[in-house]
Each structure stands twice: as C-alpha cells, then as structure tokens.
Amino acid sequence: MATTGKRTAGGRQESYSADSLTVLEGLDAVRKRPGMYIGTTDSQGLMHCLWEIIDNSVDEALAGACDDIKVTLHTDGSIEVEDNGRGIPVDVEHKTGLSGVEVVLTKLHAGAKFGNASYTAVGGLHGVGSSVVNALSSRLDVEVDRDGKTYRMEFHQGHPGAYSDADPDHPSPDSPFKRTRKGRPTPLRVVGSAPRKHTGTRIRYWTDPEIFNNTAEFSYQQLIDRVRQTSFLVPGLKITVVDERIESTGDLGRDRLLEMDDAGQASSAQAPAPQQEETDGTRPVVGGAESLSAAAGEDAGEDGDAASPSRDDGRALPMAPDDSQGHKRIEEFLHTGGVVDFVDYLSKGEPVCDIWHISGEATYQEETQRVGPDGELHAEQVERDCGVDIALRWVNDYDSTIRSFVNVVATPGGGMHVDGFMNAMTREVRKVVEANARKLKVNLKDPHTKIERDDVLAGLVAVITVRIAEPQFQGQTKDVLGTAQVKPIVTRMTDDQFGQMITGSKRGFKEQAGRVLEKIVGEMHARIQARKTKEVTRRKNALESASMPSKLSDCMPGNDDIAxxxxxxxxxxxxxxxxxxxxxxxxxxxxxxxxxxxxxxxxxxxxxxxxxxxxxxxxxxxxxxxxxxxxxxxxxxxxxxxxxxxxxxxxxxxxxxxxxxxxxxxxxxxxxxxxxPLHRISLAGKHKGEYLYTYSDDELEGKLAELKREGIAYKEDIQRYKGLGEMDADQLADTTMDPRTRMLRxxxxxxxxxxxxxxxxxxGDEVPPRKRFIVENADDFDRSKIDT
The missing domain is CATH 3.40.50.670 (Rossmann fold)
Structure with a gap:
C-alpha cells in the first residue's frame, strides 16, 4: 500500500511511491506522446503517417516483391494504400499467439526488418510505422490477399475489433465498434477470395481528430512530390494516386499519361491533344515515363492504342482538358531509368554534358546485433552488400542541385555517401586541371588558382543513392548517413568511373569532359575575380575610414594578391x-x-x-x-x-x-x-652598351678577373653606388624592383x-650583455655574412 502523504496549502501531495507511477501498455504510449513518433501533430505529422504506410509498400518493392502501388484519397477524408506485395503474414506468430497482421499493427518494434532476411534494403528500420499510424487513427481497416483468400481486420484507435457498418461500401469510424477482449487474439476474418497467385495488402485509415490539431492540413502537392521521387528511386515501380475528392475543374490540361515500350521509349498515351507546351515546368524524361493524369473512363482508350501527338523529340504532349463529364484525378508515375531519369527531371537550363552514371556494388564488414532463435540479441560480424547508384550532369547555371538517399530515405544533410562522392570528384577534377593547365589557361604558380569544391558544384545536378541493410543514421530524423564503411566504397567507385569520364579516356566522353572542365575553370576564375572585387571594396573602405599618410604612393586597387x-x-x-x-x-x-x-x-x-x-x-x-x-x-x-x-x-x-x-x-x-647592387661595370668593345652589376667588393674583384681572362673589355671607371638615389629609374627597375630581373631576400x-x-x-636596453656578445664572438666574424 502506498502511504498517504501530507498535502501542502496548494494541495500538492508530498509523498512519492510506486503508486505514483503510470504504466502505459500497448499503443497507449503513442497516443499519449505522439510527437515522439511522428514529430508533430500538425500538417507535418499528418503527412508523416501517410509516408509510413507508403514506405512499407515501397519496402516490398525494394525487396523485389511489388511493382504496383495505389494511393486513394477518399471523399470521406480517409486514405487507402494498396500494393501487390507479398501481403502481411496471416499465420500465427508463436511468441505472442497473434496473427502476423495483428502483430504488425499493434506491437511497437515488430516486423520482418529486424531479422535481416526478408528485407535487405529498407526505408523503415524501427518497426513502428504501421502500429503508430494505427494508434493515431480513429479507424484503420486492413485487407490482405494471400493463399487465394482475402483476410480482413479492423481497429479503433489502435485496438482490434470489428465495426458494424450500415453500408459496407461506405465504412465510417462512427459506426458501432466491438472491441476484442483484452489479452485475446483477434481472429482474421475471411471476407472473400483472391486469385491464388495474387498477393497484396490494402490499408485504409481515418486520422483521429482527437490527436491532430485544427491547423493540420493534408498537402496533395507533397504527396505528388514524394510519389514522383520514389518512382525515380525504384525503377519499374508504378505508383498511382487517385483523388476521389476532385471533380472536373478544367485544369487538367497540364497532365498527361505516358506508357513505355520495351526499349524504354515513350510510345503511346491518351487521346490526341492540341499542340501545346507544358505550363507547370514538369516534363517526361529520357529513359522513363511519368504519368501525371488519366481521366477515369474517358474516351482515350484504356488499351493505350490511341495515337498521341508528339514533339520533335518524340515525347508525348499534355492531354487537353475534357470537361464533358466529371472524373477522378488520377496521376500515375513510372520510371525505368532510375536516377538518370531523376537528374534529367531536376535539370534546369542548357546541359553542358550528358547525364553521367556511376554504379556498382561492393561489400563491407559490420558488427551488428542479430535476433537469435531464443529471441535474445547477439553480436555478430556480418558481411553487408552496398549498392551505389549515382547520376550527375552539369548545366549552364550557378546553383547546384544535390539530392542524396539511402535506400529510399532522403538524407538532406548528406553523410558518408555524399562525402565520399564529393571528395573523389573534387580530387579527380583537380588532377585533370593540373595535367591540362596550359590548355585550360590555369597558372599553377599562382597559389590562388586552385580548384575548390564550390567551383565543381556550380551548375551540378546530381542524385546520390546507396542501398544497404540497416543503415546507421545520425539522429532520429535520418538526415545524415553515419555508416562509415560506405564512404570508401563510394570514393573508390567515383575515382574509377568518374575519373575515366572527366579525363575523357572513356569512349564518347572526351568532348563532354572538355566542356565540363572549361565550365569549372571558368567558375574558378569568376570566384577569384569576385574575391578581388571584394578586396577592392575593402581597400577602398580602409582608405576612406582612415586617411593614409600623404607621402604614401599607393598602387592601384584590385591587385591585392600581388601587391x-x-x-x-x-x-x-x-x-x-x-x-x-x-x-x-x-x-x-x-x-x-x-x-x-x-x-x-x-x-x-x-x-x-x-x-x-x-x-x-x-x-x-x-x-x-x-x-x-x-x-x-x-x-x-x-x-x-x-x-x-x-x-x-x-x-x-x-x-x-x-x-x-x-x-x-x-x-x-x-x-x-x-x-x-654596389657596383656597375660598363663593358666596351663589341659588348659596348652592356652592363654587369656586382653586390660586394669581393664579387667585383672576381668579376673583373673573369672579364680579363675572357678578353672582354670594360671601362676602368667602375661606378660605385653610394645609395639608391644615385641610380636612374631604368637601373633601379632592372636591379631592384622589376620582378623579372630583381633579386629579393x-x-x-x-x-x-x-x-x-x-x-x-x-x-634591447641592456648594454653589458650586448658588449659581452660582441667581444665573445669577435673571433667568429665572417665577412660573407654581412650583406654589404
């Protein structure tokens, strides 16, 4: 029993015992502290829930088990994500006694991504995505197609049970709900049949207004951007977005549908449309297809046989809007070119070169914690596979566009894969510039004419991706990849493949490499000139802020590097x-x-x-x-x-x-x-008009003796300079001031x-030590050390 403590005047209980502790079970902790799992309960958290569900389907695609994902935005505010992956397991998990569906959707940190076998490269690592979305939804329905059957289970605020919908075709979170008794498994209901070879998962959920605040709004554009990005990163994966909330508004002229033939070329599309340019800045890409809208049930021809007008480059044109009937907004995305297509999509401006592609696979060793048969974690040294896929291109622009990903997770903060690529690319460019300095008009003697990373990045469009199992990220946000073993792998591949491209040794790259190097060197010169301009301004400000001595004969501004x-x-x-x-x-x-x-x-x-x-x-x-x-x-x-x-x-x-x-x-x-110099010797005879300078009496004697031996005549009146003022301007310039002929110490x-x-x-002030030093070192006097 807990002791009853005294209360203060304010009513606060002073005692603190075990009864003061609260234990949150199951998904209650998620509902109590949602920010720990989705960041915020505003628009960002709302979209985060959708990413979690979509990413689970994408992980199936990364595992090679899925090539079609469909996202539907229903009119009642619910969202449905469907895929043709393997389907969530429906058999019983022996430790919990629950079906695989109930485990995945009700248990935190549960899933196949901890076993290292079912998934080799995934976006989600923590096993909390589906269960968190379930906990924060007022209702979630899941259907799984496996073994020729369709299984179904329903949840209310994360708790399993069954809804009694008055109209099964229009389910609602307000329908009566019977919750499964605590501690008992919820049976999976078989609600239909499916083709025996067909598998997949459908999850439909309604976000809970009790969790998300009034400012939370769904962003359709964010969804489209994320889906488009994913379609680039997973070549061959088709993702369809169906928005049932949208009726015909006449604004679909910007949309179009491309399908690909086996060669990866745009082949057919919707019904003929008038010759017009896109107005939204998006476009199809070489080697892939981007389907941005198709009117459901329109006359375009669902078999794709209808001809479509095209530009000179063979790309399909946008569909003309059809306002004759209402329709859903349907946007499809499919790319076969991967990161190459992505770079082409991101490129703005005139290309300097084609898209260069770096790819390969390597292995590395890593110590990890594996789940043993007994359920305990054991340290184990494993060999990991690392797939590298990088595409890059320079355009005539000043800004750089760098996108980096681990599996399908964006890493806006970069990390080891980006560092490896950037370091190797900059090093290779510097080597080539130094080897071709004369051709590129680069003065290697000037310490400031050195290629910097910013020179290389100007106008660069690049997508850097790696695929590894269990990546280590720095921080919860997954912004920065921290797996150190990835860096040397990316560095080696970039050194090898990019090195061949930028040197022009790879067939077909010589001319392109020349244009890229000219651009980079041009950026270097522009940077140096900008710095000089800044120095001119700084010098001007310094002169304006404090007047220089009147006796100063200053040089011209803008040459601070050599002033x-x-x-x-x-x-x-x-x-x-x-x-x-x-x-x-x-x-x-x-x-x-x-x-x-x-x-x-x-x-x-x-x-x-x-x-x-x-x-x-x-x-x-x-x-x-x-x-x-x-x-x-x-x-x-x-x-x-x-x-x-x-x-x-x-x-x-x-x-x-x-x-x-x-x-x-x-x-x-x-x-x-x-x-x-101390002396000037005027030569005579055939060397008349020539002069020799000497810098000490000993050198003068030696030089005169040398002239006599060689039979060269000179005037006997050797000029000795008592000071710089005895020289004329030409003599002072030649001997002391002209960098081409002078001597400096x-x-x-x-x-x-x-x-x-x-x-x-x-x-210093102390005379005796100085006198003692002179006396003690008088015998070591060496005239050659005196510069007179």
Whole structure:
C-alpha cells in the first residue's frame, strides 16, 4: 500500500511511491506522446503517417516483391494504400499467439526488418510505422490477399475489433465498434477470395481528430512530390494516386499519361491533344515515363492504342482538358531509368554534358546485433552488400542541385555517401586541371588558382543513392548517413568511373569532359575575380575610414594578391623609385633615416612615432595581439635601403618593428629585403652598351678577373653606388624592383625561440650583455655574412 502523504496549502501531495507511477501498455504510449513518433501533430505529422504506410509498400518493392502501388484519397477524408506485395503474414506468430497482421499493427518494434532476411534494403528500420499510424487513427481497416483468400481486420484507435457498418461500401469510424477482449487474439476474418497467385495488402485509415490539431492540413502537392521521387528511386515501380475528392475543374490540361515500350521509349498515351507546351515546368524524361493524369473512363482508350501527338523529340504532349463529364484525378508515375531519369527531371537550363552514371556494388564488414532463435540479441560480424547508384550532369547555371538517399530515405544533410562522392570528384577534377593547365589557361604558380569544391558544384545536378541493410543514421530524423564503411566504397567507385569520364579516356566522353572542365575553370576564375572585387571594396573602405599618410604612393586597387609595399630610405630614392615602379601593384612609403628602436620603446612611444605609426597604418592589419594578417593590404613588404652599414641598420630596426608588432608577416614569409647592387661595370668593345652589376667588393674583384681572362673589355671607371638615389629609374627597375630581373631576400624565422632571444640581446636596453656578445664572438666574424 502506498502511504498517504501530507498535502501542502496548494494541495500538492508530498509523498512519492510506486503508486505514483503510470504504466502505459500497448499503443497507449503513442497516443499519449505522439510527437515522439511522428514529430508533430500538425500538417507535418499528418503527412508523416501517410509516408509510413507508403514506405512499407515501397519496402516490398525494394525487396523485389511489388511493382504496383495505389494511393486513394477518399471523399470521406480517409486514405487507402494498396500494393501487390507479398501481403502481411496471416499465420500465427508463436511468441505472442497473434496473427502476423495483428502483430504488425499493434506491437511497437515488430516486423520482418529486424531479422535481416526478408528485407535487405529498407526505408523503415524501427518497426513502428504501421502500429503508430494505427494508434493515431480513429479507424484503420486492413485487407490482405494471400493463399487465394482475402483476410480482413479492423481497429479503433489502435485496438482490434470489428465495426458494424450500415453500408459496407461506405465504412465510417462512427459506426458501432466491438472491441476484442483484452489479452485475446483477434481472429482474421475471411471476407472473400483472391486469385491464388495474387498477393497484396490494402490499408485504409481515418486520422483521429482527437490527436491532430485544427491547423493540420493534408498537402496533395507533397504527396505528388514524394510519389514522383520514389518512382525515380525504384525503377519499374508504378505508383498511382487517385483523388476521389476532385471533380472536373478544367485544369487538367497540364497532365498527361505516358506508357513505355520495351526499349524504354515513350510510345503511346491518351487521346490526341492540341499542340501545346507544358505550363507547370514538369516534363517526361529520357529513359522513363511519368504519368501525371488519366481521366477515369474517358474516351482515350484504356488499351493505350490511341495515337498521341508528339514533339520533335518524340515525347508525348499534355492531354487537353475534357470537361464533358466529371472524373477522378488520377496521376500515375513510372520510371525505368532510375536516377538518370531523376537528374534529367531536376535539370534546369542548357546541359553542358550528358547525364553521367556511376554504379556498382561492393561489400563491407559490420558488427551488428542479430535476433537469435531464443529471441535474445547477439553480436555478430556480418558481411553487408552496398549498392551505389549515382547520376550527375552539369548545366549552364550557378546553383547546384544535390539530392542524396539511402535506400529510399532522403538524407538532406548528406553523410558518408555524399562525402565520399564529393571528395573523389573534387580530387579527380583537380588532377585533370593540373595535367591540362596550359590548355585550360590555369597558372599553377599562382597559389590562388586552385580548384575548390564550390567551383565543381556550380551548375551540378546530381542524385546520390546507396542501398544497404540497416543503415546507421545520425539522429532520429535520418538526415545524415553515419555508416562509415560506405564512404570508401563510394570514393573508390567515383575515382574509377568518374575519373575515366572527366579525363575523357572513356569512349564518347572526351568532348563532354572538355566542356565540363572549361565550365569549372571558368567558375574558378569568376570566384577569384569576385574575391578581388571584394578586396577592392575593402581597400577602398580602409582608405576612406582612415586617411593614409600623404607621402604614401599607393598602387592601384584590385591587385591585392600581388601587391607590394616598398619601404624606401630617403626622399631622393623615392623620386627614382616612383619612375622605376609598376604603379599597378607596387606602392612606395618613404621613411626618414633610422626609425625608432621599438625593442626599447613603450607602446605610447611607438604610436607617437610618426614613422612607426605610418608603417602600421599602411600595412592595414593592426598590431600586436590584434594583428590580423588576412587584413594586410599587401602581399609583400619589401625593405629597400642603401647597400651600406646605415642601410643594414635601418633594416634591423624595421625587422624589430615587424617582429615585435607584426610577427605573422615574417612567420608567413611576407617580409623581404631588396638587394640593390654596389657596383656597375660598363663593358666596351663589341659588348659596348652592356652592363654587369656586382653586390660586394669581393664579387667585383672576381668579376673583373673573369672579364680579363675572357678578353672582354670594360671601362676602368667602375661606378660605385653610394645609395639608391644615385641610380636612374631604368637601373633601379632592372636591379631592384622589376620582378623579372630583381633579386629579393626573403626574411625567414626558422627558429622563433632563438630569434626572441637575439632581438632583445642586440636591440634591447641592456648594454653589458650586448658588449659581452660582441667581444665573445669577435673571433667568429665572417665577412660573407654581412650583406654589404
């Protein structure tokens, strides 16, 4: 007995005992918490119930036992799904003592999909679909054709029993219902006979208004879209939708009926119709047939012998509306081309290539839980079959249309099958582009000219399907496939088959592959140009938000990938550099002599120093912890100082600034030192007008000796440059600024820890350590390490 607890002023009982627990039996839990099983009780949940019933019939088709499904929308609001599959088992299940029909429709997590034998690839995995729909229906009738008989059973809100309908031709959930006594099996009634070789299942249900809210509405368009999609994914499966609620409205001119001959070509249709184009954007597809409407009992000729007008491509035209009599709306769907037909249907715009098809089968190992003879679960290593079926095509468009499925379950979030396909396809395209770079006009030396996945996806229409037993999904919604073994299988098949297509090695694909590659490379160039345009806007905004130093001679915007900032020593060198530079991508910033030694200075001193502040502002990426290299306005920062001791000192001071406050510039190799020459040798004789440049006294002596040995005359007055200002524009361009002829020294920081010790030692406030370092290393002095 439960103890009686005290009650608070609000009436709440304080005690908590076993009597406080509620046990929901059978399908009562589904009715109590329907959202756990169908998501919501609005329109989405209403449609989900229909998908569960249809998917059970589709699973029969996937098992090869069904090729015809009929969905009927009755005038009383009920929905009926009929198939010619094997029929729900009618014999008794030994553990429960119930017929197979009652087990399937009243027991959660019950069905043949757990045994791994009757079904090898299914959409439903949890065994709750039919029973959940039963629980959430005010009435559900089921009829099964097996063994030459038609069996029937009826349910009210998930409970088995029998209805007493006043008019058997018009059943109603309001008819009197006699419920089977609890704990007893409900006998299957034999209500008729059926052809002995015919099997199938018919389920008709009325959704329960006590469960679904007032906003729940049935969507006919969702039904048609889902049925059409399924007909693509299960080639050869005919699905018919009959809407008895619709009378003739004169709007059926958009509909048509195609039938297929053995070759898979459109052959016959309804009665002749006037020459007109479709208005709804749908169309028949190559290799399959889509039957979107047939008027029941009309004069079209039910045997399909009536001729039908066609376009130049042989496709049938829409039926003309016939308002002479009322009729049901009937739409049939049948495709024999599978995913190839699906891609053709999804393709909008001018095709760049034909539809490419990748398919195959492979096996993989997986550990799973099997139900043993004793009903217990046992871990077992099994070999799974994986069927891959992919169709793709590029069209002249920018958007991509990618649909992915596992069995017939849509996976809008992708998963392992999509990852395997995308990775392999992108890799194969990159390989071909690199191998044909010159033909495709791709500059492989430019790090930005690299094919990205978005370039490949532009204009791509693809349907990716795999069929496996017991797929593992990420989450309850089945949006993402998580079976990891599928990815390498899809990758290998794509590498092999798509690789042959995109390289043109497969017969008939060379010209198509060329057009596809041109499109992809074009998308790459467009992406790069768009990024440059964005950079132009960013540069413009940066210049507008903070005025640049007046002494900055900036380059033209739009060339950020190659833009160079020359930090020039002195105004005299600036004048020559202006005439020598290429203003399209080379900017100049002059500094006056030696800048502040930032190793000794405080932050306030640095920001107050005009030269340091100008450099930080012009680079445009901030400083210190806030430095963002992605915002840098130049790809190269080049220190262009005189080739003497003072010039070397200025470079050290600049490097100290970069190291302390813009270190990523050095770490990622964006800082350079220009290498101007020290001497110019004017050649004479037959080499008159030619010049040689040397960069040190030792090199000069060696070069003069070499000229003497080779008998080449030169003028004795060797020009020695005291500074960059002594060069004319042509000389400065040839030796120091023109990327085609100049020499640059990239500043590297191979050992950051050592650099962090050396900079404070050589540039810091402490004089004694620096003096000691110089004295101790004086004997190791190597003149060749001095860049003068």
């Amino acid at each position: 160079e900032l020359f930090i020039v020593e002195g105004d005299s060198a600036l004048g020559t550099a202006k005439a020598a530079r290429n203003s399209a991508f080379q900017a100049l910033l002059p500094i006056r002599g030696k800048i502040l030694n930032v190793q000794k200075a405080s932050i306030s001193q640095i920001l107050g120093n005009k030269e340091c502040a100008s450099i930080i502002q012009v680079v445009g990426a901030g400083s210190g912890a806030n430095f963002d290299i992605s915002q840098a306005r130049y790809n190269k920062v080049i220190m262009m100082t005189d080739a003497d001791v003072d010039g070397a000192h200025i470079r050290i001071l600049l490097l100290t600034l970069f190291y302390r406050y813009m270190r990523p510039l050095i770490e990622e190799g964006h800082v350079y030192a220009a290498v101007p 990239r500043i590297r920081m191979e050992d950051a820890e050592q650099a962090s010790r050396i900079f404070p030692l050589l540039m």
